[in-house]
Amino acid sequence: MTIAPYVRHLGRGPGRSRSLTQDEAFDAMRLMLAGEAAPESIGALLMLMRMKGEIPEEIAGFAASARATLPQIPAPAxxxxxxxxxxxxxxxxxxxxxxxxxxxxxxxxxxxxxxxxxxxxxxxxxxxxxxxxxxxxxxxxxxxxxxxxxxxxxxxxxxxxxxxxxxxxxxxxxxxxxxxxxxxxxxxxxxxxxxxxxxxxxxxxxxxxxxxxxxxxxxxxxxxxxxxxxxxxxxxxxxxxxxxxxxxxxxxxxxxxxxxxxxxxxxxxxxxxxxxxxxxxxxxxxxxxxxxxxxxxxxxxxxxxxxxxxxxxxxxxxxxxxxx
The missing domain is CATH 3.40.1030.10 (Nucleoside phosphorylase/phosphoribosyltransferase catalytic domain)
Known part of the structure; x- marks a missing residue:
């Protein structure tokens, strides 16, 4: 698996690039945290998002994916x-x-x-x-x-x-x-x-x-x-x-x-x-x-x-x- 397709969505150029969907962001974070993404691809994805600007669906997808990897933490108020x-x-x-x-x-x-x-x-x-x-x-x-x-x-x-x-x-x-x-x-x-x-x-x-x-x-x-x-x-x-x-x-x-x-x-x-x-x-x-x-x-x-x-x-x- 690779995050290259997601990098491609972000970096195709004016008029062709687009933001990630929430599901795509979920999968991209899953791959990054699992060690299945090349460092160069991670850097490209993060900096393309930096240039483009983040949207709520991307942030929510990343956060939900990261949560899925976490140990059980006692819930506070x-x-x-x-x-x-x-x-x-x-x-x-x-x-x-x-x-x-x-x-x-x-x-x-x-x-x-x-x-x-x-x-x-x-x-x-x-x-x-x-x-x-x-x-x-x-x-x-x-x-x-x-x-x-x-x-x-x-x-x-x-x-x-x-x-x-x-x-x-x-x-x-x-x-x-x-x-x-x-x-x-x-x-x-x-x-x-x-x-x-x-x-x-x-x-x-x-x-x-x-x-x-x-x-x-x-x-x-x-x-x-x-x-x-x-x-x-x-x-x-x-x-x-x-x-x-x-x-x-x-x-x-x-x-x-x-x-x-x-x-x-x-x-x-x-x-x-x-x-x-x-x-x-x-x-x-x-x-x-x-x-x-x-x-x-x-x-x-x-x-x-x-x-x-x-x-x-x-x-x-x-x-x-x-x-x-």
Missing amino acids: LDWPSYAAGRTRGLPFFLLSARLVAQGGYPVLLHGWNSAAHMNEIASIRGCLPHAGITAATSVEHAGELLDRHRIAYLPLESFQPGLLHLLRLREKFNLRSCVNTVLRVLNPARAPASVQGVFHPPYLELQADAGLLLGQENLTVIKGGGGEFERNPAKGVSLFGLRAGAPFTGTLPAILDEHGKLNQGWEDQTLLAQLWRGDWQDPFAEAVVTGTAELALATLGDATPGDTARRLWTERDTSMALD
């Missing part, structure tokens, strides 16, 4: 992908948002990978996990144990689908992102009923929402977030795309704070995450990032008053809780 490059972002306060949602009784599975070649060290997600009180799972089984015990876990991509990591890391050879970045955001490897996703480029808002619809996702919120992560800037209004009860959904929310401010305010000390959680450091902007992002996640989960709930959870958080 909320899926939270983290695959942004992070070249310009600041401290990942969204990690505290995820922990806050978990404290509210909703199991959260974070999953991701961030390239050291593109990620600035300050914003390193894995480097910040201990300061956010979140444990990185060493396996799918370990992730299940963490979800049972703490209602939150971070599952590295290499621990559940190393083949996708190989495809993702082709970025280091192309020096360009590929559709794999989008696939991983919509993957929802544990098939959680709700998912939150961030994008860096606005056109991907509708693309990921439409792919979620094709994948049968029930509840989904996609935002243009800090550095491409699901993280809200409280000083700006936010546009929402996604799904509610399996139907397309859009909305807007105003800024939380009446001020101008960037998410990256120059904070460089990763221990500020722990200090903010414990209450040893207080900053209204940072707190609003945490509670504002948690509000969007809680709304995705169906909370009727997500803003009030997020603020209550923040006030009542267990500042002494330490995860192993």
